[in-house]
Amino acid sequence: MDQVLSNLSLLLEFPIVNLKIILDGIMIGALFALAAYGLALVWGVMNVKNLAQGDFVIAGGYVSWWLVQHGFPALLGVPAAFIVMWGIGWVAYKLVISRVIERDLFTSLLATFGLAIMLAQIMNLLFGSDTQSVDLGYKTLYFFDGIVNIPIAKLIGVLMAAALATGVIIFMKTSRMGQAIRATAQDARAARVMGIDTEKVYAFTFSLNSAICGAAGAIIVMVWVIQPFYGISYAIRAFVIVTAAGLGNLPGVIAAGLGIGVFEQYGAHIFGISYQQAIAVLLLLLVLIFRLIQQRRNRQVLK
Amino acid sequence: MAKKKIILYALILAFTFIAPFAFPNFGTQLATLWLMIIVALTWDMTGGQMGYNSLGNIFFYGTGMYVAALISIGRVYDIGDYTSAAGGGIYEFTDVQYFSGVFLGVLGAGVFCSISAVIIGYVTFGLRGPYFAIGTLGVAIAAGELVSNWDWVGGGQGISLPGYPGDPDTGKVFFYFLFAAVGVSVFVFVKWLYETRFGAAINAIRDDEEKAEAMGIHTLRYKLITWSMAAFFVGMAGGISAFQLLHFEPLETAYQTIFLGIFMVVCVLLGGKGTLWGPVIGAILFHLFKEVTWNYFLGWQWVALGALIVVTVVYFQDGVMGWLVHKRPEWFGIQVEDKIAGETE
Amino acid sequence: MTAIINVQNVSKSFGGVVANHDVSLTVKPGTITGLIGPNGSGKTTLFNSIVGYHPIDSGSIQFEDEEISRLPVQQIARRGMLRTFQQTRIYGEMNGVENMLISLPHRKMSIWDALKRNTSEDYERADHLLEFVGLYEKRKLKSGDLSFGQQKLLEFAMALMNEPTCLLLDEPTAGINPTLINGLIDRLKLANSEFGITLFVIEHNMRVIMNLAESIYCLAHGELLAQGTPDEIQNDQNVIDAYLGAH
Numbered sequence: 052m053d054q055v056l057s058n059l060s061l062l063l064e065f066p067i068v069n070l071k072i073i074l075d076g077i078m079i080g081a082l083f084a085l086a087a088y089g090l091a092l093v094w095g096v097m098n099v100k101n102l103a104q105g106d107f108v109i110a111g112g113y114v115s116w117w118l119v120q121h122g123f124p125a126l127l128g129v130p131a132a133f134i135v136m137w138g139i140g141w142v143a144y145k146l147v148i149s150r151v152i153e154r155d156l157f158t159s160l161l162a163t164f165g166l167a168i169m170l171a172q173i174m175n176l177l178f179g180s181d182t183q184s185v186d187l188g189y190k191t192l193y194f195f196d197g198i199v200n201i202p203i204a205k206l207i208g209v210l211m212a213a214a215l216a217t218g219v220i221i222f223m224k225t226s227r228m229g230q231a232i233r234a235t236a237q238d239a240r241a242a243r244v245m246g247i248d249t250e251k252v253y254a255f256t257f258s259l260n261s262a263i264c265g266a267a268g269a270i271i272v273m274v275w276v277i278q279p280f281y282g283i284s285y286a287i288r289a290f291v292i293v294t295a296a297g298l299g300n301l302p303g304v305i306a307a308g309l310g311i312g313v314f315e316q317y318g319a320h321i322f323g324i325s326y327q328q329a330i331a332v333l334l335l336l337l338v339l340i341f342r343l344i345q346q347r348r349n350r351q352v353l354k
Numbered sequence: 355m356a357k358k359k360i361i362l363y364a365l366i367l368a369f370t371f372i373a374p375f376a377f378p379n380f381g382t383q384l385a386t387l388w389l390m391i392i393v394a395l396t397w398d399m400t401g402g403q404m405g406y407n408s409l410g411n412i413f414f415y416g417t418g419m420y421v422a423a424l425i426s427i428g429r430v431y432d433i434g435d436y437t438s439a440a441g442g443g444i445y446e447f448t449d450v451q452y453f454s455g456v457f458l459g460v461l462g463a464g465v466f467c468s469i470s471a472v473i474i475g476y477v478t479f480g481l482r483g484p485y486f487a488i489g490t491l492g493v494a495i496a497a498g499e500l501v502s503n504w505d506w507v508g509g510g511q512g513i514s515l516p517g518y519p520g521d522p523d524t525g526k527v528f529f530y531f532l533f534a535a536v537g538v539s540v541f542v543f544v545k546w547l548y549e550t551r552f553g554a555a556i557n558a559i560r561d562d563e564e565k566a567e568a569m570g571i572h573t574l575r576y577k578l579i580t581w582s583m584a585a586f587f588v589g590m591a592g593g594i595s596a597f598q599l600l601h602f603e604p605l606e607t608a609y610q611t612i613f614l615g616i617f618m619v620v621c622v623l624l625g626g627k628g629t630l631w632g633p634v635i636g637a638i639l640f641h642l643f644k645e646v647t648w649n650y651f652l653g654w655q656w657v658a659l660g661a662l663i664v665v666t667v668v669y670f671q672d673g674v675m676g677w678l679v680h681k682r683p684e685w686f687g688i689q690v691e692d693k694i695a696g697e698t699e
Numbered sequence: 700m701t702a703i704i705n706v707q708n709v710s711k712s713f714g715g716v717v718a719n720h721d722v723s724l725t726v727k728p729g730t731i732t733g734l735i736g737p738n739g740s741g742k743t744t745l746f747n748s749i750v751g752y753h754p755i756d757s758g759s760i761q762f763e764d765e766e767i768s769r770l771p772v773q774q775i776a777r778r779g780m781l782r783t784f785q786q787t788r789i790y791g792e793m794n795g796v797e798n799m800l801i802s803l804p805h806r807k808m809s810i811w812d813a814l815k816r817n818t819s820e821d822y823e824r825a826d827h828l829l830e831f832v833g834l835y836e837k838r839k840l841k842s843g844d845l846s847f848g849q850q851k852l853l854e855f856a857m858a859l860m861n862e863p864t865c866l867l868l869d870e871p872t873a874g875i876n877p878t879l880i881n882g883l884i885d886r887l888k889l890a891n892s893e894f895g896i897t898l899f900v901i902e903h904n905m906r907v908i909m910n911l912a913e914s915i916y917c918l919a920h921g922e923l924l925a926q927g928t929p930d931e932i933q934n935d936q937n938v939i940d941a942y943l944g945a946h
Contacts, residue, residue: 057717100484141554150668156484160665161619164409165663168612172656215404283495283611290488329499335492336477347771381718412913432770551803552813558801565788568750569861579810 058321063206068165071199072316078205078274080312083213084305085267086285087292088216096236096256097152097296102163103143104264105285106170111136111265112272113178118256119185125273128185129211131152132269133262140261144254152253167282172278182276208270219259220301232256295341362364370538374530381526386599387641388533392591393614394539394621394633396584401619403548404580405560406479410490412615413497414585416608417470418463418592420501423513425462426455428595437508447516460532460593467589479577482563491611498609512603515596529598533591540587546632547583556580560628623666626675632684635674645692702761703728703865704780705748708905709758709768711741711748716746720877720921721758726865729892731898733912735932737941741921742901743785746867750782751775755854762865777806779864783871785901787850791843795834798842799825802857825860830887832856833879848875852883859890865897866890872907884910909933917941 070229078296114135115128122129147166152160189203223229235242235252241247271277291311296303311334318330374381393411400406427436430451439445447455452680478489502510518525547553555576558566567573595602609615616641625636645664651658672680679686702725711719718741726732736742748755750760751772761770768776790798800817829835832852837845842853851874858866871887872880884907890896902908908915909929917932918927919941925932932938 100488147664147668154671157487158671160409160484160487161407161623162664162667164616165660165667167660168616168663169657169660172654172660176653176657207374254556262484287488287492287495323503325503329496329503332492332496332499336489336496339485339489339492340477343477347480351753546813550814550816551800551805551808552810554797554801555805555813555818557793561790561792562788564772564789566801567771568776568782568788569802569857570773570779570781570804572777572805573773575810576813635783 054323055321065197065198066295067198070195072320073313074199074201076313076316077309078209078224079313079316080309081209081305082267082271082308083272083285083288083292083312084308085212085216086264087262087289087296087304087308088219088301090289090352091293091296091298091300091304092232092256093260094293096232097148097253098156099148099152099159099163099257100156101148101149101260102160102169102286103282104163104168104260104289105141105282105287106167107136107261107264107282108172108268108271108285109279110139110170110174111268111276113174113183113268115269115272116178116183116231116277117186125187126207127150128269128272129215129266132265136265136268137258137262139265140258141254144257148257149250149253152223167286171279171282174187178279182278184276185272187273202274207276211270212267213338215263216305218353219263223319228252228255284328287335288331291331291338294335295338355584357547367538370534373632374527377522380525380679381530382598383641383645385526385530385533387638388537389591389595389614390541390637390641391537391620391634392533392587393618394625394637395537395544396587397618398622398633399544399584400577400581402622402632403553403560404556404577406577406581406617407483407487407609408488408490408581409615409619410492410494411584411588411618412609412611413474413490413494414467414471414588415592415595415614416494416497416501416604416610417595418460418467418589419602419608420490420507420513421466421589422456422459422463422593423515423596423602424459424507426452426459426515427513429458431456437506437511437513445516447519449519452516452519454599456532456594460590464586464590467592468586469518471582471585472578475578475581476574479574479581492612494609494615496629498605498611501609502604508603510603510605512601512607512661513596514601517600518597520629529594532594536587536590536594541634543583543587548630552576552579557628618668620663622673623671624673626673626677626679627671629673629675629679632673632675639674702726703763704899705761705764706745706749707759707761709745709748709760710756711744711753712756712819717921719748719755719918722918723758723917724916724923724926726897726899727914728890728897729884729895730914731887731900731912733915733929734901734906734918735903735908735915736924736940738761741917742918743869745918745919746782746869746901749775750780750867779806780867781861781863782839782867783854783858783866783869785869785873787847787854789842789850789854789857791841793842794840795829795838795842795845796822796825798853798857799829799860802860804860804862807862828856828859829853831859831889833882840852847881851875854930855886859894859896862894863896865899868891868898868900870901870903872902872904880904880907887911941944 086104090101093099093101111132114132117129118128119125124244143166147162151162187204190204191200193200200283223232231242231247231252231292234247235249239249268277288311292304292307296307311315315327319327359646373384374609377384379604393415397408397411400408420424424433427433431445436445478486481489501507507513518528555566555571556663557575558571561575564635565668621636621640622633624639625634648655704720704726706724709719709722722745734742747753749760751767751770755768759766762775762778762780790801800821803821806811826835826838829838832855834849834856836853837849842850845853851871855871872883875883887898888911891898900908900911912929915927915929915932916923917938924941925935925938927935
């Protein structure tokens with residue numbers, strides 16, 4: 052308790068520390084937003100709530116880490132993770148997801164939970180349970196007498212995340228496949244009647260989601276650490292963001308992603324780094340409760 | 355028919371009594387089997403019968419462990435001193451202290467968990483479908499994380515408990531019978547419950563909650579009571595586990611979200627959701643599968659487990675009982691419309 | 700008590716679409732009241748507002764002199780006001796008798812009553828009401844296999860089983876074989892006279908509503924167009940215009 056109070060007073064004494072926390076939060080939040088965008092895509096288009104989302108992120112991180120271990124340049128990791136995870140997503144779709152789309156929601160939730168356990172355990176066997184990261188070897192910029200520091204690696208990471216997001220958005224807006232995906236999200240049956248091969252759209256959407264997650268993971272491994280069992284907390288963060296922002300609300304997803312990033316950084320600063328997981332999960336409960344109260348006012352429930 | 359059933363139940367009960375003596379080498383496995391039956395049957399109370407698929411029932415198991423341990427320790431020693439010694443040897447328990455600690459601890463765990471189910475349920479039962487599943491999963495994960503940061507209850511190290519006073523083999527039988535007693539109670543309890551109006555009402559909530567609300571059924575009250583009853587039994591099972599395992603820690607043993615927490619769901623799906631015998635059959639099948647095959651996977655056990663979940667969910671979701679109902683509907687007293695006798699309209 | 704349902708100046712819009720505008724009506728206890736209007740005139744919206752499916756923008760809705768416009772569905776149902784659905788909602792996996800037994804009035808039970816088994820009186824009552832709606836022969840069949848009309852009758856029987864004080868019926872004759880409609884009208888009237896249930900009925904079939912109701916309200920474009928006895932409504936020029944599309 053004393054520790055918490057002294058941490059709080061530190062924030063008030065040195066307002067500039069807030070800036071550092073907010074910047075850190077925005078950087079990590081941008082990556083949360085990427086994973087959440089993928090979740091919203093899959094959720095909206097095929098009504099699958101993917102609990103393996105976080106494990107796709109971590110798997111992408113390991114792809115990049117493995118490449119660096121074998122002497123490839125670190126920045127190659129992001130496109131490589133995108134491509135590899137595209138393939139893994141496609142296999143996961145063909146083997147599992149395609150068979151649960153038409154079923155009730157708990158089925159898809161549980162099937163993806165099983166998938167998450169499998170992925171985490173496979174990564175544990177292949178890469179061991181230690182935390183890993185990739186050091187880009189770039190310098191760190193210091194501001195305000197060294198209180199605020201921004202590693203260039205993090206800046207590059209955020210820029211790459213932004214570039215990836217922009218690319219995906221432009222793709223969704225302009226390409227034929229993007230149009231087909233949006234049409235399927237609105238009404239799959241109507242889309243089928245209009246001659247859209249929804250099966251192909253589903254497979255593409257899920258692979259795209261997996262690839263986005265993989266790229267996000269490859270960025271995370273450059274600026275953060277990964278571990279085989281960190282996946283679930285990324286999945287939960289994605290759920291928090293989508294639940295708070297709603298489906299098909301891209302600005303909302305980005306705002307919520309940045310928000311949760313900042314919130315977590317504050318939480319970790321005030322309560323200590325060991326509470327980070329707990330804070331992510333408690334945030335989920337808070338968002339759910341908030342949405343419940345909102346819905347109750349409309350005489351509705353959250354379903 | 356009724357006579358046959360009585361004979362069947364008598365045989366099962368007799369086997370329950372004989373099993374630990376007939377198979378002394380498998381005492382712990384048999385006790386674990388009862389644990390699986392308990393968590394599967396109680397999971398099915400909300401998941402199968404009421405349509406609320408909780409991924410967080412493991413919360414009650416972990417909480418039951420802690421409550422039982424803290425009660426039994428707290429009656430004799432200061433808890434903070436005890437946990438900071440981390441199982442150091444100066445803390446002795448007399449036989450009376452041990453057994454009364456087990457008894458009160460297990461009972462207290464049940465009561466505490468059923469109360470916490472009402473409190474958590476009051477919030478989470480406003481959530482439907484997948485939100486409920488994720489929300490309850492969140493509760494279980496959050497509890498594990500918070501407890502592992504709480505030094506007073508041992509933090510990430512967990513708690514060590516005194517061993518069974520006397521012959522360890524007798525101890526195994528003792529814990530077997532504790533689990534068996536709870537397991538038989540759960541079975542008798544749910545068998546009775548599902549035949550009452552209350553049982554029909556929770557089925558109505560499962561099949562169409564909006565309609566149930568529109569018929570004036572106290573949906574929230576019934577949901578809370580059901581979960582609270584399930585939590586009572588799971589909490590007791592957790593309490594017994596705490597004494598059986600001697601040592602437990604928060605993330606891997608108590609709030610083991612991805613192990614027992616998901617096993618119970620798989621057991622129910624394997625056996626057949628929303629049936630009386632399904633969870634029992636599923637628990638037996640799953641436990642057999644796990645114990646028999648475990649050593650042959652050479653480190654890939656948990657991957658195989660994930661695969662089993664996926665395969666069960668995707669290909670065999672109706673379970674053994676669902677398959678039987680489909681193949682032999684007349685065994686379950688279901689009439690199928692005779693198309694020729696047809697319309698009287 | 701002059702009115703069991705008292706709707707005052709209720710407005711409700713969805714986005715920019717005004718579904719109900721300043722609607723006021725009353726339903727007297729023990730009567731059968733009708734609600735008619737062309738498609739899209741806001742009848743079902745008004746029903747949903749009364750039984751609590753969505754919030755209203757302004758106005759007041761009272762049931763037995765108690766404000767209910769902010770209560771959720773189940774609390775309103777527990778006060779004794781039930782509704783049936785335009786698209787029927789029954790428990791398709793259960794048979795007719797089980798559907799009836801689920802519809803026992805739980806609001807009148809304590810938790811100890813709920814933890815008892817169904818009594819033989821419950822079964823008799825279920826059989827009696829199934830007989831009353833003409834489904835006795837089909838009571839053991841999975842009700843999801845029944846025809847749409849039969850499901851509607853089952854839903855009506857379930858509502859009666861629940862012993863409501865007031866029952867809101869959304870198009871009870873839609874989808875029912877025309878040869879059965881006269882029988883259904885008689886049963887609705889009987890439910891009203893024998894069981895003392897106040898009925899508030901949305902109906903498209905003019906012949907039915909004119910036979911059934913003592914007092915009728917007509918909605919058009921979300922507003923109350925006319926009210927009166929069946930004779931008055933039949934001869935009201937506004938109502939005729941509305942149905943002919945001249946409005």
